Amino acid sequence: MLTYPLEKRGKTPIYRYLYQCIRDDIIAGNLAKGTKLPSKRELAQNLNVSVITIQNAYEELQIEGYITSVERRGFFVLHDESGIPVIPHQSGITTQDQNKPTEKITKTPLTKDFNAENAVTPIIADLTGKNCLRQDFPYASWARTVRSILKEDPPELLKGPPSKGLPVLRNAIANHLWAYRGIAADPEHIVVGSGAEHLYGLIVTLLGRNLLYATEDPGYQKFCKLLNNHGADVVAVPIDRDGLRCDKLNKVAADVVHLSPAHHFPTGTVMTLGRRRELLNWAHADHTKRWLIEDDYDCELRLRGRPVSTLYALNQGRQVIYMNTFSCTLSPGMRIAYLVLPNELVDIYHELCDYYTCTVPVLEQLTLARFIDEGDFGRHINRSRTAGRHRRTRLLQLIRRSPLIDLASIDEKDAGLHFLLRLHGNFTADDRENLRQASRQKGIAINFLDDYRRPKDRLLHYSNDCPLTIVINYSNLEPDLYEPTITDLTQTIREVATRSPSHQDLVR
Amino acid sequence: MLTYPLEKRGKTPIYRYLYQCIRDDIIAGNLAKGTKLPSKRELAQNLNVSVITIQNAYEELQIEGYITSVERRGFFVLHDESGIPVIPHQSGITTQDQNKPTEKITKTPLTKDFNAENAVTPIIADLTGKNCLRQDFPYASWARTVRSILKEDPPELLKGPPSKGLPVLRNAIANHLWAYRGIAADPEHIVVGSGAEHLYGLIVTLLGRNLLYATEDPGYQKFCKLLNNHGADVVAVPIDRDGLRCDKLNKVAADVVHLSPAHHFPTGTVMTLGRRRELLNWAHADHTKRWLIEDDYDCELRLRGRPVSTLYALNQGRQVIYMNTFSCTLSPGMRIAYLVLPNELVDIYHELCDYYTCTVPVLEQLTLARFIDEGDFGRHINRSRTAGRHRRTRLLQLIRRSPLIDLASIDEKDAGLHFLLRLHGNFTADDRENLRQASRQKGIAINFLDDYRRPKDRLLHYSNDCPLTIVINYSNLEPDLYEPTITDLTQTIREVATRSPSHQDLVR
DSSP: OOOGGGGGGGSSHHHHHHHHHHHHHHHHHEEEEEEEEOHHHHHHHHHHHOHHHHHHHHHHHTTTEEEEETTTTTEEEEEOOSSOOOOOOGGGGGGGGGSSSOOOOOHHHHHHHHHHTTSOOOSSSEOOOOSSSGSHHHHHHHHHHHHHHHHHGGGGGGSOOOOTTTTHHHHHHHHHHHHOOOOOHHHHHGEESSHHHHEEEEHHHHHHHTTTEEESSSSSSHHHHHHHHOOOEEEEEETTEEEOOOOHTTSSOEEEEEEOOTTTTTTOOOOOHHHHHHHHHHHHHTTOOOOEEETTTTGGOOSSSSSOOOHHHTTTTTEEEEEEETTTOTTSSSSSEEOOOOOOHHHHHHHHHHHTTHHHHHHHHHHHHHHHHHTHHHHHHHHHHHHHHHHHHHHHHHHHHHTHHHHEEOOOOOSEEEEEESSSOOOOHHHHHHHHHHHHHTTTEEGGGGGGGGGGGGGGOOOOOOOOEEEOOOOTTTTTHHHHHHHHHHHHHHHHHHHSGGGGGGOO | OOOGGGGGGGTSSSHHHHHHHHHHHTTTTTSSOBBOOOOOHHHHHHHTOOOHHHHHHHHHHTTTSSSEETTTEOOOOOTTTTTTTOOOOOOGGGGTTTOOOOOOOOOHHHHHHHHHGGGTTTOOOEOOOSOOOOSSSOHHHHHHHHHHHHHHGGGGGGGGOOOOOOOOHHHHHHHHHHHHHHHOOOOOGGGEEHHHHHHHHHHHHOOOSSEEEEEEEESSSHHHHHHHHHTTTEEEEEEEETTTTTTTTTTTSSSSSEEEESOOOOOOOOOOOOHHHHHHHHHHTTTTTOOOEEOOTTTOOOOOSSSOOHHHHTTTTTTEEHHHHHHHTTTSOOEEEEEOHHHHHHHHHHHHHOOOOOSHHHHHHHHHHHHHHHTTTHHHHHHHHHHHHHHHHHHHHHHHHSHHHHHOOOOOSSSSSEEEEESSOOOHHHHHHHHHHHHHHEEOOEEEEESSSSSGGGGOBBBBTTTOOOEEEEETOOGGGHHHHHHHHHHHHHHHHSSGGGGGGGHH
């Protein structure tokens, strides 16, 4: 078993030190090509460090081509006697981008489970939509605002911000909500926090962990995991073309429903007004403990159709917690989201959470407030919408003119920065995983609609009447990658279909 | 009952609109001087808004002198027929600072419960120690670092940061911990989050809410409240001169102990090495589920004595969660704290929380990392320590030369930015509240040692052998306020003693 003297590493992090030791042994020939390395868990036990430390060391070695992982077999030395590391084969899309600096791969949570062994190929086309496109971010005006605030040196910078956020930011958000969503929110009802994930924890504190929470299926899976981490139970309620199925909701004993009615994630469905009223009636039937959490995450980026009235406005904020974020409109690197609380929950908030210090730094709060107040945010949203419409039109045109349209149909709803690609034919769960891995090998990260269902239900959805569906989020795809991505995706779907006996009809 | 047409307020926040309506009615004479206003709760019900909205409107009116509150009586119109608002009388320290711009009062959570009715006098001398002194903050170098990062425009700015924080910041923190605390922490074990309060929630997720948590009494009361909000139970274990009493700990069925051994909050006690070993033995007795949370909140600002070895280092990080923050060393406005997790919890973290997005904005993370790496942080700590020592010496000298030293004894421990003032004589709970309110009327905010005990135990501590003790945190006191604060505090203690029959001996 590999054993290295960790006490000699000085200030070097353990994973980095291990990486160096193993690399040096490979270069020196002490670990010959083809040698199997100990498993991560074995080596972690041997050195009394955590498994993740070993994983990080192995990942570094993989990225630099010293070792490789073989599924269900383990890690093997890959280095050639020539002293030149063997660079793993990269095909298609990755080849034409070889001049790009190779980044360390940042794994996205949803793809991670499936792609842990594929960490060698950098992600070139991320269709899972976590980041912003650089040209979309109002970089110049944001930097100018930060600089002007730093120059003014306001006294707030040196104090912990008040629990719900700085009043100046809450006022700015209230004005924005009025202008963009027709919501008349009292700034005292607004709570600012460092991201939606953080605010879900706060909601559980306010409503209690003894209630039963419901969410849409398919839907935002993080909600279930987050609420479980906060000690609350979540049930999944199916959706149809009109939105959440209230008949199914009535069959479970849920107290709280989390949903994104303006633009369902990830299908894009807009909940009909009729269904909204049905849902509000469900809530009104027990106004002591039934609540709706309205996640309006990308309402500002609506590209088509008329804006939809919010549940919050329809209900005059009595039993609806409104939630929104600046991750989609500005950057997920900013970590700012907010809630608008109903009256009753404002009082509970003051009772339970008044002594909290708001989790968003004062500098960010002041910058965002001024950015909204001075109209920069509004201008940015308008530019983003125009750019989004152009991109959408271009991408859909390219797909409709490409052979991909023979393999799949496009399902595009009215809103937002993503659409669905429903594959023709009968794909199995194995096909789906093969498709995911083959795409990932070409540097394309994709999620399937099934990834947004609760895991235990996933297998139910592979039948003739429920085609395998790729969720295409193009917010993070550079326009010059549209064509190569379509080409590579088409090729990958064909390859997977070729290997699957039931899909010979798709292969031409 | 007052009723105003809320629907006519346009985009004005409700509280502001109500403030305007009531103010206009007072100026117009519709509400005459001396008129009693409806209670906050009555008016809230009448207008169907939250109590806090009314409270904010009333506070605005109070601050501007239109109304006043009389304890246990309610709110009364104060405006004079002359049209000039009556400014409430301000004495002592506030008089000599009348030229300072009057800020809107930011209530500190601990004083709030007691001082809600005193919101009229601005706080001039805040001895409760929440903020930083402006001249302490390394303003120029921080702003320079922010600007240089914005100029470089790194791609990370537009992505959600990885769950545990950016590697560059975790590496910088690991180096800092090695240099300042002799802790050899693997950066992979470090988790960055937006403030200690946020990280306590994370700890509950990792350890579970079925464990029984213990904390020091007196101690950091927020810990109890926060953990209750996260669904976990907390017991209080008394401390003595050597630190947490392990004999008492053994009598409760606690699984987790939260403490600040290097500098107990708020007494300043340093836990002895013997007691540390006793505590570690307690933990080792059940290594499957006993954990220590070591809150090292102001270790860098130690002013006297040798640095104390951490529990984390003594235990080689097996059952100790180390916790620290940049609130004390830089600014509470920054919202950056971190944990160093034991091996086992790193694995649990990856299992449960790997998909989280770190709550600290990328810009702050990059700035702080560079600030540490380039030595700015180290230089700032050295400067702060020197300044802290000078201030401490000066303040203690002034107290020892003032009549205050006849009324109280100083209890100063080795470390940190606060000390205790133990009042001679036999004060009752009523005296304590009178002292708090009388100080607050003079613009001085103070906390008592009893404020840091669990509320139900507080009354037990008023006896001859347990003197009333003021916690003096001078981190937020401008040096030119030292003398007037001492004078006003002395006068206030004498006044309160005069009114209390048992203290005639103190009044000379």
